[in-house]
Amino acid sequence: MMKILIATKNEGKVKEFQSMFEDLGHEILSLTDIEGSPDVEETGTTFEENAILKAETISQQMNIPVIADDSGLEIDALEGKPGVYSARYAGLQKSDEDNMSKVLAELQNVPDTQRSARFVCALAFAMPNKKTIVVNGECEGKILREKRGSKGFGYDPIFYVPHLNRSMAELAKEEKNKISHRAVALKKLKNLINEEDLLWEKP
Numbered sequence: 069m070m071k072i073l074i075a076t077k078n079e080g081k082v083k084e085f086q087s088m089f090e091d092l093g094h095e096i097l098s099l100t101d102i103e104g105s106p107d108v109e110e111t112g113t114t115f116e117e118n119a120i121l122k123a124e125t126i127s128q129q130m131n132i133p134v135i136a137d138d139s140g141l142e143i144d145a146l147e148g149k150p151g152v153y154s155a156r157y158a159g160l161q162k163s164d165e166d167n168m169s170k171v172l173a174e175l176q177n178v179p180d181t182q183r184s185a186r187f188v189c190a191l192a193f194a195m196p197n198k199k200t201i202v203v204n205g206e207c208e209g210k211i212l213r214e215k216r217g218s219k220g221f222g223y224d225p226i227f228y229v230p231h232l233n234r235s236m237a238e239l240a241k242e243e244k245n246k247i248s249h250r251a252v253a254l255k256k257l258k259n260l261i262n263e264e265d266l267l268w269e270k271p
């Protein structure tokens with residue numbers, strides 16, 4: 069069987085990539101499947117920089133093609149925060165609950181008309197000895213006043229999708245995977261590359 073490696077340790081992302089690549093019938097692996105895989109430090113100041121850093125580090129180390137995802141939530145009333153710091157907004161211990169509580173507290177006095185936000189995703193596809201390809205995707209919404217729904221991951225329970233009249237965590241995975249920032253970016257990447265370029269086989 070052929071494999072596709074996603075350079076992430078985030079189980080929520082892995083599940084979504086598995087679902088979005090289902091049609092191709094290949095096995096999706098992540099860094100949690102690879103013993104001793106490093107934590108790549110996210111020292112970039114943009115989603116693109118961090119996605120490239122993660123993809124190129126792992127691709128060079130393993131000498132195989134790799135996709136990395138750097139993503140997060142941009143809230144207009146907070147001047148774009150938590151942004152690239154979305155995963156560690158409430159501190160390095162990284163709990164989705166703590167991150168959501170922090171955002172809800174900061175937006176407590178912000179009226180409904182000023183709660184606009186978007187999820188942003190940068191995907192980098194790094195191949196040995198080739199130029200890295202980077203694409204972006206966004207998904208517009210609003211920050212709710214309390215959590216709604218239990219699907220998805222991260223900030224999904226407090227992210228309202230106006231045209232579907234539900235929170236991201238209330239959407240079935242097939243629905244989220246049609247409209248999400250990650251889905252938009254992956255569609256662009258799939259249009260830019262040959263499926264074969266993604267695949268590798270264990271020697």
Ligand SMILES: O=c1[nH]c(=O)c2ncn([C@@H]3O[C@H](COP(=O)(O)OP(=O)(O)OP(=O)(O)O)[C@@H](O)[C@H]3O)c2[nH]1
Binds near residue numbers: 110222
């Ligand atoms: O509600 C959400 N729905 C999403 O669809 C989504 N996508 C990203 N995020 C948030 O942004 C951080 C990414 O940070 P991030 O790209 O550094 O990933 P990560 O550190 O979790 O894993 P890795 O891929 O770096 O290993 C994540 O932890 C989440 O808090 C999301 N929240």
Ligand SMILES: [Mg+2]
Binds near residue numbers: 110155
């Ligand atoms: Mg990370």
